[in-house]
Amino acid sequence: MIKEFRLPDLGEGLTESEILSWKVGVGDTVTLNQVIAEVETAKAVVELPSPFAGVIKELHEQPGTVVEVGKPIVSFEVTDDAGTAPLVPAVTPAAAAEEGEEAPKRQPNLVGYGAVVESSGRPVRRPRNFPAPADAAGEAPxxxxxxxxxxxxxxxxxxxxxxxxxxxxxxxxxxxxxxxxxxxxxxxxxxxxxxxxxxxxxxxxxxxxxxxxxxxxxxxxxxIKGVRKLTAEAMVHSAFTAPHATEFLTVDVTPAMELLAKIRGSREFSGVKVTPLTLVAKALLVALRRNPSLNSRWDGGNQEIVTFNYVNLGIAAATPRGLTVPNIKDAGALSLHQLAEALAELTEVARAGKTPPADLSGGTISITNIGVFGIDAGTPILNPGEAAILAMGAVRTMPWEYRGEVALRQVMTLSLSFDHRLVDGEQGSRFLADVGAILAEPGMVLAMV
Incomplete structure (x- = not known):
């Protein structure tokens, strides 16, 4: 029996993906859930597992080809349904009609591949096919x-x-x-x-x-395509939909940097990478408990303000594919040790271009670390659907008033952009002041929790 595997919706309603490489060739025997291909969406590089156990009969698309969701990409020869995944990829009504098939009312999708397609369907962009010279053995004729x-x-x-x-x-x-x-x-x-x-x-x-x-x-x-295209569209939408306001606060973070040095030298944090971003992230999470309006979303369709009782903390990451903002799920429930581990893992995966689509959606508030580029301050644009984003600048040693005298201190500037529909100036100011107070005197956490 010949069965086709159609390109599934890999999440976020994406309509097409580029085949980067095949991990199998015609004639290969594959097992259920074996990785058979690597594809690139507008957000991430994703490995496709096989929905069938059988023999590869045909690869319909070559590496480098941009393929619509719902189009066949590989055919399998299977002996029976015993080696078939219980969940199958979604097929668009348009693709079904083109093949002369009846459009399904609703089909489940592969686990982790995002939303399925309803019977009403949705518009599908036509792909542009690029020359794709490659096969498993090397260069194509x-x-x-x-x-x-x-x-x-x-x-x-x-x-x-x-x-x-x-x-x-x-x-x-x-x-x-x-x-x-x-x-x-x-x-x-x-x-x-x-x-x-x-x-x-x-x-x-x-x-x-x-x-x-x-x-x-x-x-x-x-x-313009891929992450760059998606980022541009999202930033334009955010900039012209949410009324931005930005506030700045320069803080003496010497006590926080001293605490950082102690943490790095402690046995409990041995082998864990702890950075200034870790402390800023923790300060933000503590401050959110006192200022929940910063962790909310404007739902214009229902005329509601949605306040989140959890925090999915987004971290802006520069990757070879462009800027992405993966988020740490339920970051507010993590200890400092767990948060440091999560940040290290998130950064490593993002730089490798392997962030799964699920980690690129659902963020509730974000941090961008512009300090790593030697920048002091900026006016970050909100991620769509979020009420605030905090930019942390570089930590600089500079003259500063300390206990009535001028001393060399370590100083950082924080920049907070927020959606003025959701956050008033007073609320934004109190939140930024709380973050600054924690970094200026980490012991203040005891008075806030």
């Missing part, structure tokens, strides 16, 4: 390279096969600096090796489609 991308839409990154990208990564080569000599500017293994040997860096064949260069090479154009 020239005949398989078909350019279907419109000429006026450049790709976002240099085109190459997964083995070549791995070779470049292992060798520390930035593919942006390598000119491809393969068909349509494809970067080959020989191009990377020539680059490492100091050979030619300019293509002898067609220019790579990764960019469009104007006469005189005064401009470079990159197509």
């Amino acid at each position: 020239v005949a398989e390279l078909v350019e279907t991308r419109p000429a006026d839409i450049p790709a976002e990154r240099p085109r190459s096969t997964p083995p070549v990208r791995k070779l470049a990564k292992d060798a520390g080569v930035d593919l942006e600096r390598v000119a491809g000599t393969g068909p349509h500017g494809l970067i080959t293994r020989e191009d990377v090796q020539a680059f490492l040997a100091g050979g030619p860096r300019e293509a002898a064949a067609e220019p790579a489609p990764a960019r469009e260069t104007r006469p005189g090479e005064r401009e470079t154009r990159t197509r």
Whole structure:
């Protein structure tokens, strides 16, 4: 029996994903829930588990192809239904109609793949297919390279096969600096090796489609997609929907930094990475208990203010794919030790580009650490659906009034942006003052909890 696996909705109502790589090939025998592919959504890189146990009969899409949700991506030969996952991917009514099938009223989706599609359906964007030269053994034959991308839409990154990208990564080569000599500017293994040997860096064949260069090479154009596109849309929506207000507070955090040094040297925190962000996050969580309006959401459709009785703390993270804001679920219930562990894990996963979609949604308030870039203050834009975001600046040693005299102290500036529909100036000020008071004198926590 032949069964098709259609690309499921990977969460947040996403309509398409790019196939990054296949972990299996035609003829391979796979088991239930074995990882068969790696796909990239607008938010994260996700591993797809197999919904069937059987033999791979056909891979419908090659790496580099952008595929609509509900479209077949792989076919399996299975002997019976014993090796079938109890939950199957959602199929869009549009995809069912195109295949001549009756649209399902409702189908369950694979665990962890997000929302299913109702029978009413929803609009689906048409995908743009890019040249996707690759197979499990290495580089694809020239005949398989078909350019279907419109000429006026450049790709976002240099085109190459997964083995070549791995070779470049292992060798520390930035593919942006390598000119491809393969068909349509494809970067080959020989191009990377020539680059490492100091050979030619300019293509002898067609220019790579990764960019469009104007006469005189005064401009470079990159197509907007993925995380960059999603971030732009979210920030524009937030900036022009929620009335932002930003307040600043400069604090002597010397006592907090002294406490940090003691914590790092304690046996209890041995092997745990504790940073200034850890202390700021904990101070924010304590301050929220006294100022719950900062942990809320504006529900315009129902004309309600939703105040959360839990805290999903978002942490802005710069990743190779762009800015993401994964969040720590129920952060308010964590001890300082648990919070430090959660922050370390969140950062590591985000930088690897492996944050699951579920961790990128449902945030209630966020922190952005601009201090790591040497920045003192800023006016952060709210994440949609959140009432506040706190930016922590760099910790600087500078002259400061201390006990009636001028002394060198460690100082930090906090910047709080909030939605003025939900948070009044007084509420925002009290919250920011509480965070500052805890960092200026950590013992103040005893008076607040």
